[in-house]
Amino acid sequence: MKKTQGIPLMKKIITFAAAAMVMAAAPAFAAGNNATAQADSTATVIAPITISKVATKDLMFGTLIAGYSDSTVSNAGLRTGNTDFELSVGAGARAVGAAQFTVGGDTTRAFTTGAVVDAGNQLTSLTLTNDAPATLTAGAATINVGGKLPAGLVAGSYTGTISVTVTYN
Amino acid sequence: MRKLTAIAVAVTALGLGGQAYAAGNTNSAGATSSTTVIAPITITKTADLRFGQFVQPTSGGQIDINVGGVVDLTGITPSGLTSITQLGTGRGAGAFSVTGQAGRVYLVTLPPGAETFLTRSGGAETMKVSSIRRTGGTANRTLSATGTDTLGLGGTLEVGANQAIGAYTGTITLTVTYQ
Numbered sequence: 476m477k478k479t480q481g482i483p484l485m486k487k488i489i490t491f492a493a494a495a496m497v498m499a500a501a502p503a504f505a506a507g508n509n510a511t512a513q514a515d516s517t518a519t520v521i522a523p524i525t526i527s528k529v530a531t532k533d534l535m536f537g538t539l540i541a542g543y544s545d546s547t548v549s550n551a552g553l554r555t556g557n558t559d560f561e562l563s564v565g566a567g568a569r570a571v572g573a574a575q576f577t578v579g580g581d582t583t584r585a586f587t588t589g590a591v592v593d594a595g596n597q598l599t600s601l602t603l604t605n606d607a608p609a610t611l612t613a614g615a616a617t618i619n620v621g622g623k624l625p626a627g628l629v630a631g632s633y634t635g636t637i638s639v640t641v642t643y644n
Numbered sequence: 645m646r647k648l649t650a651i652a653v654a655v656t657a658l659g660l661g662g663q664a665y666a667a668g669n670t671n672s673a674g675a676t677s678s679t680t681v682i683a684p685i686t687i688t689k690t691a692d693l694r695f696g697q698f699v700q701p702t703s704g705g706q707i708d709i710n711v712g713g714v715v716d717l718t719g720i721t722p723s724g725l726t727s728i729t730q731l732g733t734g735r736g737a738g739a740f741s742v743t744g745q746a747g748r749v750y751l752v753t754l755p756p757g758a759e760t761f762l763t764r765s766g767g768a769e770t771m772k773v774s775s776i777r778r779t780g781g782t783a784n785r786t787l788s789a790t791g792t793d794t795l796g797l798g799g800t801l802e803v804g805a806n807q808a809i810g811a812y813t814g815t816i817t818l819t820v821t822y823q
Contacts, residue, residue, distance in 0.1 A: 508685065
């Protein structure tokens with residue numbers, strides 16, 4: 476009886492020895508041998524900035540009296556400095572108003588506005604003003620553009636274009 | 645008895661060559677065993693890998709940030725779109741702080757394929773970050789005399805043409821292992 480019991484005991488010892496050898500060959504490290512951490516990686520794609528002119532909202536000086544005085548149309552579209560001849564005589568008054576543009580883009584990003592009189596504009600002496608905000612609000616902004624014409628324009632009809640450029644800061 | 649002797653030798657070898665690395669490791673070897681308990685290795689993120697804000701490009705491109713935080717925007721077209729002001733934490737390399745036993749060598753494991761994907765918040769669109777890399781290239785690192793080390797984390801963001809607008813986030817996992 477004692478002899479037959481000895482066989483399984485030997486098997487257990489051999490198994491343990493094998494396990495110990497494996498551990499020695501490939502060192503088994505306890506907790507603390509390695510550690511893991513995560514970093515976030517982030518990127519934000521923002522909407523391109525856009526600008527478009529509001530239909531019918533052009534910069535219009537109406538009718539002026541030649542040689543009389545300079546004339547200013549405010550950003551709000553009100554004219555000062557010269558009289559509207561046709562309005563003053565009560566017939567065929569021509570519209571006066573500021574140009575208006577709408578800007579779209581990123582929610583609250585800051586942007587820079589530039590307004591220029593285009594080459595080829597017949598009103599070469601025109602200077603421009605605008606009331607552009609510094610930042611978009613809820614991804615939108617409105618820009619009104621006024622201007623000033625000096626005195627001394629020769630009688631005639633003048634047209635031309637202006638350009639407004641917006642750029643993300 | 646020969647078997648039993650072999651066991652004792654094996655366990656002793658484990659005690660000498662394998663060392664016990666942290667609390668909880670037990671060693672049942674005999675009196676000849678020498679055991680050194682060393683500080684566990686730890687790693688902590690100190691900065692995220694930030695590609696910042698950029699305007700939706702009309703064609704695909706790349707933004708690369710190296711482990712030192714140098715930004716290369718040449719892959720984004722048109723290039724003028726990249727000059728926008730960076731808000732918040734801006735662009736920069738990721739960083740990790742590693743601590744452990746002074747002078748100990750350790751291995752750094754990066755994500756499989758050295759890449760991960762960022763997913764748009766509120767959507768399913770993704771951008772891949774490839775060429776994920778860390779300070780020291782592929783070489784093992786050695787903890788300083790004070791048991792510390794710092795790893796910078798870089799990568800290349802691959803932006804698609806007309807990439808969907810939004811905020812994208814993903815995770816990059818680093819594992820450090822004593823050698």
